Amino acid sequence: MARYDYACGQCGVFEVVRPIDAPIHEPACATCGGAATRVYAPPAITSPHSVLRRVRDAAAASAHEPTVQHHMPAPPRRNAHPPNPLHARLPRP
Secondary structure, three states, rough: EEEEEEEEOEEEEEEEEEEOOOOOOOOOOOOOOOEEEEEEEOOOOOOOOOHHHHHHHEEEEEEHHOOOOOOOOOOOOOOOOOOOOOHHOOOOO
C-alpha cells in the first residue's frame, strides 16, 4: 500500500492510502467533498549509522568480489596468570 498526499483548497492536506498498481485519479476531499490536487514531496531518506553502512557495503562487495585471506588470524592470547588466584584451582579443559 502506498500513501499519497493531496491538498484541498479549503481544508488543507490529507492522505490517501491505496495500492501502488491502482489507477491514478484525483480524489475528492473527505471533509468538504471539494477537488484536491496531488502534493509532491521529496522521499524521506535517512542516513544509516556509519557502522551499518560499512557492513552493508562490505556485504554488497563480497557478493561480487570476496575478500582473500593471505594468512591465518592469530589465535586468541591466554593470560599466563589469571587475575584472581582462586581461578587457578579450577579444572582446565
